[in-house]
Amino acid sequence: xxxxxxxxVLLGTGKKQLRKDDLPPALSAVADxxxxxxxxxxxxxxxxxxxxxxxxxxxxxxxLQDSSVTLEAAPDEVLPYCSPAAWQALHTAxxxxxxxxILYWMExxxxxxxxxxxxxxxxxxxxxxxxxxxxxLAVAVCGKRGEWLGQLNPAWAFxxxxxxxxxxxxxxxxxxxxxxxxxxxxxPSQAREWLQKTWSQENAATRxxxxxxxxxxxxxxxxxxxxxxxxxKSSKVKDETWSLLKQLSTxxxxxxxxxxxxxxxxxxxxxxLNKKSLEISLQLPSDKRIADSGIQxxxxxxxxxxxxxxxxxxxxxxxxxxxxxxxxxxxxxVLSYFNNTELTEKFIQALGLAASRFKDLDWFRLIIxxxxxxxxxxxxxxxxxxxxxxxLRFFEKEVQFIxxxxxxxxxEWGLPIxxxxxxxIAKNPYQYNRNxxxxxxxxxxxxxxxxxxxxxxxxxxYQATWKNTTEHIKRLLTCKAAINKxxxxxx
Numbered sequence: 001x002x003x004x005x006x007x008x009v010l011l012g013t014g015k016k017q018l019r020k021d022d023l024p025p026a027l028s029a030v031a032d033x034x035x036x037x038x039x040x041x042x043x044x045x046x047x048x049x050x051x052x053x054x055x056x057x058x059x060x061x062x063x064l065q066d067s068s069v070t071l072e073a074a075p076d077e078v079l080p081y082c083s084p085a086a087w088q089a090l091h092t093a094x095x096x097x098x099x100x101x102i103l104y105w106m107e108x109x110x111x112x113x114x115x116x117x118x119x120x121x122x123x124x125x126x127x128x129x130x131x132x133x134x135x136x137l138a139v140a141v142c143g144k145r146g147e148w149l150g151q152l153n154p155a156w157a158f159x160x161x162x163x164x165x166x167x168x169x170x171x172x173x174x175x176x177x178x179x180x181x182x183x184x185x186x187x188p189s190q191a192r193e194w195l196q197k198t199w200s201q202e203n204a205a206t207r208x209x210x211x212x213x214x215x216x217x218x219x220x221x222x223x224x225x226x227x228x229x230x231x232x233k234s235s236k237v238k239d240e241t242w243s244l245l246k247q248l249s250t251x252x253x254x255x256x257x258x259x260x261x262x263x264x265x266x267x268x269x270x271x272x273l274n275k276k277s278l279e280i281s282l283q284l285p286s287d288k289r290i291a292d293s294g295i296q297x298x299x300x301x302x303x304x305x306x307x308x309x310x311x312x313x314x315x316x317x318x319x320x321x322x323x324x325x326x327x328x329x330x331x332x333x334v335l336s337y338f339n340n341t342e343l344t345e346k347f348i349q350a351l352g353l354a355a356s357r358f359k360d361l362d363w364f365r366l367i368i369x370x371x372x373x374x375x376x377x378x379x380x381x382x383x384x385x386x387x388x389x390x391x392l393r394f395f396e397k398e399v400q401f402i403x404x405x406x407x408x409x410x411x412e413w414g415l416p417i418x419x420x421x422x423x424x425i426a427k428n429p430y431q432y433n434r435n436x437x438x439x440x441x442x443x444x445x446x447x448x449x450x451x452x453x454x455x456x457x458x459x460x461x462y463q464a465t466w467k468n469t470t471e472h473i474k475r476l477l478t479c480k481a482a483i484n485k486x487x488x489x490x491x
Contacts, residue, residue: 001022001023001024001053001057002053002057004018004022004023005018005022005049005050005053008046013042013043013046017042017045017046018045018046018049018050020032020035023049023053024056026056027052027053027056030052031049034048034049034052035049074144074145074148074149075144075148076144077115077143077144077145078143078144079113079114079115079143080114080115081114081115081116081117082109082112082114082115082116082117082486082487083486085482085485085486086105086108086109086114086483086486086487087116087117087120088482088486089105089479089482089483089486090102090105090116090120090483091120092479092482093105093479093483094120094123096475096476096479098438098441098476098479099127099131099438100438100439100440100441100442101441101442101476101479101480101483102124102127103131103134103137104441104442104480104483105483106124106134106137106138106140106141107137108483108484108486108487109141109487110137110140110141111487112487114141114487115140115141115142115143116141116142116143118145120142121142121145121146121149122149124138124141124142124146125138125142125146125149125150125153125155125156126155128158129155129156135158136158138158139158164179164182164183167179168180168194168198169198173206173209176210177209177210177213180194180195180210180213181213181216184213184214184216184217185216185217188216188217188218188219188221188222189221191213191214192214192221192222192225195210195211195213195214196225204232204233204234204236204237205236207232207234207236207237208234208236208237208239208240211229211237211240211241211244212240214226214244215243215244215247218244218247218248219248220248220250222244222248223245223248223250223251223252226241226244226245226251227241227245227251227252229241230242230292238292239294242292242293242294243294245293246293246294246317246357247357247358249318249319249358252289253289253293253317254317254318256287256289256290257290257314257317257318258318258322260282260287260290260314261311261314261315261318262326263283264280264281264282264283264307264311265278265279265280265311265344266278266279266281267279267326267327267328267337275340276333276336276337276340277337277340277341278337278338278340278341278344280307280308280311280343280344282307282310282311290310295310295313295314296309296310296313297310305343308343308346311347312346312347312350313350315347315350315351315354316350316353316354316357317354317357318354319354319358319360320334320351320354320355320358320360320363321360321363323337323351331362331363331366332366334351335348335351335366335367335370338351348367348370348371348373349371349373351363351367352364352367352368352371352373352375353375353377355367356375356377356378356380356381357377359381361381361382364378364381364382365386368390374394374397374398376401376405378390379391379405384409384411385414388413388414388416388417391405391406391417391420392416392417392420395420395424399424402421403421403424403425403432406421406443407436407439407440407443409443410442411443412442412443412444412445413443413444413445414445415445415447415448418444418445418448419448419451419455422448422451422452422455423455425455426455426456426457426462426466427457427459427462429457429462429465429466429469430462430465433469434469434472437469437472437473437476438476441476441477441480442480444473444476444477444480446477446480446481446484448477449473449474449477449478452470452473452474453470455470
């Protein structure tokens, strides 16, 4: 029936008209009435019949009675259903179409070892068709009923996760990267061995992408294999290999860098007070690996000395602790050496970059305490509370980067940094709209809800927009609070 109507629309009533036979027998009488009304032109007759057919179609059908078809009942649930409060919180999140909170709810429900009421199963399963990363959670919170329905609806028959090795062998590139990432965190050697076994079967682009994963827990045992990859035909593979080797202090390239630094930078004492200083004398390195590894031999700035530029780069790839032994002093003594000449004081930033690269927290903390340079890597190496303290210190200078950085965090922000974020965002309400807060609701602390009015922008043109945004944020936080409360007794 509906195909006949659609075809008539596509062709036009001038070429094809809807007939009584095109409709179900149940509509024959009303079709006779419409088609027999000569006061109506063919277009109006068609529209009448289409409207009637639409209502008929939406009225549903009687299920086919077939005694030969057998269907087993859904098995009994093993886990308990969530509480009415949790049910209501999920209903609110779905009603507001807040995907971040729906995911938050499923994570809380799964952690509490509870399941969603049956009426939510179709919604959660349908959402998980689009959001592939939700599927395992959806299966968990939909319980036995969800598994049973998956047998009846192929779209909901989410395949149970293959073994880790099967996903590594047959998965997409993203899936394989996920497998390798997880394995690299738990068993770095096995992850490397798996990659070695399939290496010859991979194309250059895939090799380069998978090689990036080895930056997780990169260690000395990776070096022998990595150094064999420096002859790879792909420049991308070689670039990724150099990047990895430059993070490993025992690699031959880092040793070459260190030898050149020791040859070029010598401790000295100047003046009547024998002030500690450094003398610099660099001969352009003849080792081809220096340039091949990505060290630029010429500065792009006309005012910068090429020799100093080379040494600065090399310093970023050498553990800062080595300078302590070389200069026979402690950390502060090393900084004193570098601070005592105009040329070398610029190297303090290089020492900070090296400290973050080699994850030397003591060195890194000292440098950020003593200096005014901003280090983006601070948000990767420092613990969460120290990241926030550091962000507050540089907030005005690096606001865009800091907002972007914290929007990617997977933990709830502290109140001080949240206040600063909201103060700035309130001044730019069109740049950070509702969609931004929908995605960040898991990061936003509940206590900020009572302070939202205090961030009202001074410009009248922005006030109405911010007011609407704050009302939306309050609804988000109310729903988040309800989820927390609903599952708090089970944590």
